[in-house]
Amino acid sequence: MAAEDLPSEFDVVILGTGLAESVAAAAFSRVGQRVLHLDRRSYYAANWASFTFNALLTWIQQHQEEPQPEEVQDWSSLLEEGEELIYLSQSDSASIRNVQVFCYTSEEDEEEEEALNTTEEEPKPDSADPQAQTEPGPEEASHTEGDEPESLQLVPPAAQNQSEPSKKKISYAHLVREGRRFNIDLVSKLMYSRGSLVDLLIKSNVSRYAEFKNVTRILTFRNGRVEQVPCSRSDVFASRQLSVVEKRKLMRFLTSCAEETEEQRAYNGRPYMEFLSDQKLGDNLQHFLLHSIAMVTEATPTEEGLAATRHFLRCLGRYGNTPFLFPVYGLGEIPQCFCRMCAVFGGIYCLRHSVSCLLLDTHSNRCKAVIDSRGQRISCSHVVLEEGFVGADRKRTNTPPRFLSRAVLITDRSILPTDSEQQVSMVTVPPAAAGGPAVKMVELSPSTMTCSPGTYLVHLTCPSIGPAHQDLSPLVTSMFRTPESPDHEGPSVLWSLFFNMADGSGLEAEGHDLPENVYLSSGPDAELGHDHAIRQAESIFQKVLPEEEFCPPAPNPEDILYDGDTLGDTADGETGDTIGDITDKPPPPERRDGQNLKSE
Amino acid sequence: MQQELLFKVLVIGDLGVGKTSIIKRYVHQIFSQHYRATIGVDFALKVLQWDNDTVIRLQLWDIAGQERYGNMTRVYYREAVGALVVFDVTRASTFDAVLKWKDDLDSKVTLNHGRPVPAVLLANKSDQLGSQQPKLDSFCRENGFVGWFETSAKENANIEEAARCLVENILNNEESPVVEREPASLILSGFTNTNKDPLNCSSCMKQ
Numbered sequence: 001m002a003a004e005d006l007p008s009e010f011d012v013v014i015l016g017t018g019l020a021e022s023v024a025a026a027a028f029s030r031v032g033q034r035v036l037h038l039d040r041r042s043y044y045a046a047n048w049a050s051f052t053f054n055a056l057l058t059w060i061q062q063h064q065e066e067p068q069p070e071e072v073q074d075w076s077s078l079l080e081e082g083e084e085l086i087y088l089s090q091s092d093s094a095s096i097r098n099v100q101v102f103c104y105t106s107e108e109d110e111e112e113e114e115a116l117n118t119t120e121e122e123p124k125p126d127s128a129d130p131q132a133q134t135e136p137g138p139e140e141a142s143h144t145e146g147d148e149p150e151s152l153q154l155v156p157p158a159a160q161n162q163s164e165p166s167k168k169k170i171s172y173a174h175l176v177r178e179g180r181r182f183n184i185d186l187v188s189k190l191m192y193s194r195g196s197l198v199d200l201l202i203k204s205n206v207s208r209y210a211e212f213k214n215v216t217r218i219l220t221f222r223n224g225r226v227e228q229v230p231c232s233r234s235d236v237f238a239s240r241q242l243s244v245v246e247k248r249k250l251m252r253f254l255t256s257c258a259e260e261t262e263e264q265r266a267y268n269g270r271p272y273m274e275f276l277s278d279q280k281l282g283d284n285l286q287h288f289l290l291h292s293i294a295m296v297t298e299a300t301p302t303e304e305g306l307a308a309t310r311h312f313l314r315c316l317g318r319y320g321n322t323p324f325l326f327p328v329y330g331l332g333e334i335p336q337c338f339c340r341m342c343a344v345f346g347g348i349y350c351l352r353h354s355v356s357c358l359l360l361d362t363h364s365n366r367c368k369a370v371i372d373s374r375g376q377r378i379s380c381s382h383v384v385l386e387e388g389f390v391g392a393d394r395k396r397t398n399t400p401p402r403f404l405s406r407a408v409l410i411t412d413r414s415i416l417p418t419d420s421e422q423q424v425s426m427v428t429v430p431p432a433a434a435g436g437p438a439v440k441m442v443e444l445s446p447s448t449m450t451c452s453p454g455t456y457l458v459h460l461t462c463p464s465i466g467p468a469h470q471d472l473s474p475l476v477t478s479m480f481r482t483p484e485s486p487d488h489e490g491p492s493v494l495w496s497l498f499f500n501m502a503d504g505s506g507l508e509a510e511g512h513d514l515p516e517n518v519y520l521s522s523g524p525d526a527e528l529g530h531d532h533a534i535r536q537a538e539s540i541f542q543k544v545l546p547e548e549e550f551c552p553p554a555p556n557p558e559d560i561l562y563d564g565d566t567l568g569d570t571a572d573g574e575t576g577d578t579i580g581d582i583t584d585k586p587p588p589p590e591r592r593d594g595q596n597l598k599s600e
Numbered sequence: 601m602q603q604e605l606l607f608k609v610l611v612i613g614d615l616g617v618g619k620t621s622i623i624k625r626y627v628h629q630i631f632s633q634h635y636r637a638t639i640g641v642d643f644a645l646k647v648l649q650w651d652n653d654t655v656i657r658l659q660l661w662d663i664a665g666q667e668r669y670g671n672m673t674r675v676y677y678r679e680a681v682g683a684l685v686v687f688d689v690t691r692a693s694t695f696d697a698v699l700k701w702k703d704d705l706d707s708k709v710t711l712n713h714g715r716p717v718p719a720v721l722l723a724n725k726s727d728q729l730g731s732q733q734p735k736l737d738s739f740c741r742e743n744g745f746v747g748w749f750e751t752s753a754k755e756n757a758n759i760e761e762a763a764r765c766l767v768e769n770i771l772n773n774e775e776s777p778v779v780e781r782e783p784a785s786l787i788l789s790g791f792t793n794t795n796k797d798p799l800n801c802s803s804c805m806k807q
C-alpha cells in the first residue's frame with residue numbers, strides 16, 4: 001500500500017476513471033495489454049461517481065471553491081533530443097458549474113413535528129462564488145463539523161401550523177448520521193435491458209460484480225398529476241385509467257409497431273406526433289406513446305419515434321415489466337466493476353495521481369511517454385485521456401460547451417406511494433412549453449441501496465438552458481412540497497442539490513490537436529442509456545487493436561484449472577500461475593440470491 | 601434439509617506475502633515456489649462440509665495489481681463478511697502494513713449493524729522462521745483481529761485452522777442477522793443453459 005514508484009513501462013496509459021475509460025481499461029487489460037489507469041481525483045468514476053451523503057457534501061464544497069490556479073511544473077529538463085512536451089490541464093472544475101444546495105429540513109431531531117422551513121433568500125444563480133452564500137444562519141455553527149459546505153442554506157425552523165400529522169420528520173442530522181446509506185449518483189441514467197451496457201456486462205462477465213434492480217414502473221407527470229404509464233401487456237390489462245377501447249387500441253398499436261409497414265414509411269421525415277395523431281389513439285395514449293414510451297419530442301421524425309418505440313418494446317419483459325435496470329448501490333458501481341476486471345487481469349490502479357504532460361516524439365508525432373506529477377517518466381504506446389485533461393489550446397474549434405442541468409432531491413415519500421419502499425420509477429415530464437426541454441426523472445427507493453430507509457432519492461436531468469436551478473426548480477415546486485410550494489400535497493423535499501455538468505456528447509464533433517496515438521473520451525451525455533460511453537470505449541479499443549476481440553468473457557473463477565493441478569507439493573515453476581483451459585461446461589449459478597438471469 | 605451458506609472472504613496484505621499461495625494451497629492443494637503476480641483470478645471457491653446440516657461455500661477474493669497502490673474499488677469490498685490479513689514473517693515492512701490494510705478494510709466495509717467484519721491475522725512463511733515468533737495475542741486484541749496463526753503455504757501449516765477460526769466468527773455474526781438482503785436483486789449472467797440445479801441457498805437471503 002506504500003507510495004512506491006509506478007512501473008515505468010506500459011502498453012496503454014488511461015487517465016480518468018469514468019465509464020468510457022474504465023470500459024476501455026478492462027478491454028485492453030483483458031486481452032493482455034499492460035494498462036496503467038490513473039485518476040487525479042481521490043475517488044473512482046469521475047463524473048459518473050456516486051457518493052455517500054457526507055462524501056457528496058465534500059464534493060459540493062470542492063466545486064463551490066474557487067478553482068485553484070494551476071501550478072504548472074516545468075519538466076522540460078527531462079526531455080531528450082527529438083522530444084516535446086504537451087502539458088495537460090490540471091483542473092477539472094470546468095465540467096461542473098452552478099452548484100447550489102438547499103436544506104429544507106430541521107437541523108436536529110425534533111421531538112415534536114416541525115413545520116417546514118422556509119428559505120429566506122432566493123437562490124443566487126452565481127453560487128459558484130462561495131461568498132454569495134456564506135450567510136451563516138443562527139444554527140449553522142453547530143453543524144459545521146469540517147466536512148460540510150459553508151454555503152449550505154440552513155434556516156431556523158419556523159413555527160408554523162402543520163395540518164397533516166405524519167410520521168416523524170427526518171432531520172438534517174439524521175441524513176448526516178445515515179449518510180453512509182446514501183449512494184448519490186452524479187449522473188442519472190438507466191440501463192436498457194437490451195442496451196449496449198447490459199449486453200457488454202453479460203458478454204464480458206463483468207456482470208458478476210454487480211446486482212441490479214428492475215425499474216418497476218414508468219410514470220408520467222401530466223396536468224399536475226403523476227400517472228402510471230401502462231407499457232407491458234399485463235400493465236395494459238390491469239390499468240384502471242384506460243378504458244376498454246383504449247386498451248384495445250394500445251395493444252393493437254404496440255403490436256403493429258413491431259414491424260415496419262408501408263403506412264409507417266409514408267410518414268418518414270414527418271413528425272412522429274403527426275403519425276400518432278393520425279392513428280386516432282386519443283390524447284391519453286398519444287401522450288404515453290410520445291413522452292413515456294418513445295421519450296421523444298413532438299418534433300421528432302416518425303422513423304426515429306418508431307425506432308425508439310421498438311427499442312423500448314424489445315427491452316420490455318427481458319427482466320421485468322419495464323425496459324430498464326438500475327444497479328444496486330448506484331450507477332457509480334458500474335465503472336468500478338470494469339476497473340476491477342481490468343485489475344484482475346493485471347491493470348494497475350492509482351488514484352490521487354495525475355499526469356502533468358504527454359511526451360511527444362517529434363519525428364513520429366506520437367506520444368511515447370507520459371510524465372506524472374512527480375516527474376516520473378512512464379513510457380507507453382497509447383494514451384486514453386478524459387476530455388477534461390486537454391487544455392483549451394488543443395481544441396480546434398471553439399464551440400461553446402453544452403451542459404446538462406441536474407437536480408438531486410432527498411424526499412420523505414414517493415411521488416406515487418403504492419408499495420413504494422420497493423418501487424424504482426422512471427418519470428417522464430413533457431416540456432412545460434413547446435420546444436422546452438423534457439425532464440427525465442428517476443425516483444429511487446431504499447431498495448436500491450442508494451438512500452436511507454424512509455427517504456427517497458429523486459434525480460432530475462435535462463439539457464441545460466440556464467443554470468440547473470433555473471431550469472429545474474419550477475418543476476420541483478410543481479411536484480413537491482418546498483418552501484416555495486408550502487401547500488403542495490406531494491412529498492416534501494428535505495434537501496436538494498442543483499448543478500450543471502458538461503454534456504459529453506459533443507466530443508466527436510470537436511477536433512483536437514493531439515498525436516495520433518492519443519485518444520479522447522468524454523464524460524456523461526444527456527441520453528438515458530449508456531450507449532455513448534460504450535461506443536466510445538469500443539471505438540478506441542478498435543483503433544488500437546483492430547484484430548482483437550472487445551471484452552471477451554472472463555473465465556469463471558470456478559472453472560479455472562491451474563496448470564500442474566496435481567495434488568501435493570509441486571514446484572512446477574513456469575506454468576505456476578497461468579490460467580489454463582476454461583471448460584465449456586456451463587458454470588454453476590454464481591451467487592446465492594435473487595433471480596439468476598440468463599441472457600435469453 | 602441442508603443449508604448452504606455463501607461467504608465472501610477477502611485475502612489482503614502486501615505484495616508477495618503469499619496471499620495467492622495460501623488460497624491455492626487451501627483450495628487446490630498446490631504450492632509453487634515460483635513467484636508470479638496474480639492475474640485473471642477474481643476469487644477461488646472452497647466448499648466446506650461444516651457440519652451435518654451445513655455446507656459453506658467460501659469465496660476467497662484475492663487482490664489484483666491495483667491494490668498495491670492502495671486503491672481498492674468498492675466492488676472488491678462489497679458484501680464481504682470476513683478477511684484474512686496476511687503478512688510475511690521474513691519481511692518486517694509487511695507486518696507494518698497490516699494495520700493499514702485493517703484500517704482500509706474497516707473504513708470500506710462494515711456489517712450491517714455497524715461492527716467491523718471479522719479479520720484473522722496470518723503470519724505466513726513460518727517455515728522460513730528459525731526462532732520463535734513473538735506472540736501476537738495482545739496485538740490482535742488491541743487491533744481488532746479475532747485471532748492469529750503462523751501459517752505456511754509451502755508446508756501446509758495452519759491454513760485450515762485459520763480459515764476455520766474465521767468461519768466460526770462469521771457464523772457468530774450470522775446468528776444476529778447480518779446482511780439484510782434486499783429481495784429480488786437481479787444477477788445478470790451470460791450463460792444460457794445451466795443444467796445443474798440452481799444453488800439452493802435460502803438461508804443467505806432471508807436473514
Ligand SMILES: Cc1cc2nc3c(=O)[nH]c(=O)nc-3n(C[C@H](O)[C@H](O)[C@H](O)COP(=O)(O)OP(=O)(O)OC[C@H]3O[C@@H](n4cnc5c(N)ncnc54)[C@H](O)[C@@H]3O)c2cc1C
Pocket residue numbers: 041042043044051052055056057058059060062180181183329674677678679707708709710711712714
Ligand atoms: C453491509 C454493507 C454493505 C455495503 N456495501 C456497499 C457497496 O457494495 N457499495 C457501496 O458503495 N457502499 C456500500 N456500503 C456503504 C459503505 O460502507 C460506505 O458507505 C462506502 O463504501 C463509502 O465508504 P468510505 O467512508 O470509505 O468512503 P467515502 O467517504 O464515501 O469515500 C470513498 C472514496 O472517495 C473519496 N471521496 C469521496 N468523496 C470525495 C470527494 N468529494 N472528494 C474527493 N474525494 C472523495 C474518499 O477520499 C475515498 O477515497 C455498504 C455498507 C454496509 C453496511
Ligand SMILES: Nc1nc2c(ncn2[C@@H]2O[C@H](COP(=O)(O)OP(=O)(O)OP(=O)(O)O)[C@@H](O)[C@H]2O)c(=O)[nH]1
Pocket residue numbers: 613614615616617618619620621622632633634635636637638663724725726727728751752753754755
Ligand atoms: N517459504 C515459503 N514461501 C512462500 C509461502 N507462501 C508463499 N511463498 C512464496 O512467496 C512468493 C509470493 O507468493 P504469492 O502467493 O504469489 O504472494 P501474493 O501475496 O499473492 O503476491 P501478489 O499477488 O503479487 O500480491 C512465492 O514465491 C511463493 O512461493 C510460504 O508459506 N513459505
Ligand SMILES: [Mg+2]
Pocket residue numbers: 619620621637638662663
Ligand atoms: Mg497474488
